[in-house]
Amino acid sequence: MKRIAVLGAGNIGGALIGGILKAGVADTEHLRATDASAARAEEIAAKYLIEVSRSGNRQVTDWAEVVIVAVKPPTVPHVIAEIRDALREDQMLISVAAAFPIALLEKLIGKPMPVFRAMPNIPVVVGEGATALAVNGAATAEQRKFVESIFRSTGVVCTVDEELMDAVTALSGSGPAYVYMVIEALIAGGLKVGLSHEISTRLAEQTVLGAAKLVRETMLHPAILKDRVITPGGVTISAIHELERHGLRAMLISAVETATRRSRELTQSLVAKYGAAK
Numbered sequence: 001m002k003r004i005a006v007l008g009a010g011n012i013g014g015a016l017i018g019g020i021l022k023a024g025v026a027d028t029e030h031l032r033a034t035d036a037s038a039a040r041a042e043e044i045a046a047k048y049l050i051e052v053s054r055s056g057n058r059q060v061t062d063w064a065e066v067v068i069v070a071v072k073p074p075t076v077p078h079v080i081a082e083i084r085d086a087l088r089e090d091q092m093l094i095s096v097a098a099a100f101p102i103a104l105l106e107k108l109i110g111k112p113m114p115v116f117r118a119m120p121n122i123p124v125v126v127g128e129g130a131t132a133l134a135v136n137g138a139a140t141a142e143q144r145k146f147v148e149s150i151f152r153s154t155g156v157v158c159t160v161d162e163e164l165m166d167a168v169t170a171l172s173g174s175g176p177a178y179v180y181m182v183i184e185a186l187i188a189g190g191l192k193v194g195l196s197h198e199i200s201t202r203l204a205e206q207t208v209l210g211a212a213k214l215v216r217e218t219m220l221h222p223a224i225l226k227d228r229v230i231t232p233g234g235v236t237i238s239a240i241h242e243l244e245r246h247g248l249r250a251m252l253i254s255a256v257e258t259a260t261r262r263s264r265e266l267t268q269s270l271v272a273k274y275g276a277a278k
Ligand SMILES: NC(=O)c1ccc[n+]([C@@H]2O[C@H](COP(=O)([O-])OP(=O)(O)OC[C@H]3O[C@@H](n4cnc5c(N)ncnc54)[C@H](OP(=O)(O)O)[C@@H]3O)[C@@H](O)[C@H]2O)c1
Pocket: 007, 008, 009, 010, 011, 012, 013, 034, 035, 036, 037, 040, 057, 070, 071, 072, 073, 075, 078, 079, 096, 097, 098, 119, 120, 121, 122, 173
């Protein structure tokens, strides 16, 4: 078992702590965390029975074999500056910060070591996350497998070339927000035709969950599954005609494309601000 430190026990850090313990990737003796908020540190310590300190980034990095940086992107340079001297070549550093490239992390660290960049999404908090992983050249196959096991403890993991991270951010990183809008609109549709709040909500959420599960379990293209629920002259095709008329698919394609561009812009501004040698 490796000693894992999670720096920043917020939404993502907290979910990783829960997943790591639940999957047995580490036990409570091999997992420590830090958080800037005293209340959050206490909450996580009480919930998971692990040591969580408020200002111990440096100490916990000394102790750890794997360091997960799970603070907001503008805080990453400060945290790296704090732990830099404690980082060692035989450790692994994982950052989950959006739009924060590996080259910039390497520059801030200033010494060769395995550096992973992960893009999880918010369903990691319920063990149904989608995480993409990229890594620099310093990691061994065994280290890659270990880091994959950390994120697999919170859902599905894909490995990608780092240049695809903006696309991943736009699709699965931000994707839950798009799906929430779809659920919200389906609930409103149910209300419009007379269903109660409670029944609309329950039916809408289960419809999205069940439809996604069917895609996964049948491994069929969604177009085939869609075709199977269409009856000629029936109800579903009349709704699909409306969705096509208003460009649902074109809108989602454009949303992912625009979000990819925005993620690229944010990456470039972080690089310009903190000066990656790229
Ligand atoms: N949320 C998502 O859907 C999502 C998806 C993909 C990637 N990410 C990335 O994941 C990272 C964390 O996001 P999040 O949503 O988990 O944010 P969050 O809930 O705000 O968690 C960050 C935590 O780190 C704490 N913190 C701040 N400064 C710190 C320091 N110097 N040392 C230790 N802890 C510190 C914060 O405390 P305070 O609140 O007191 O500052 C907060 O509890 C971000 O870089 C984000 O880009 C998030």
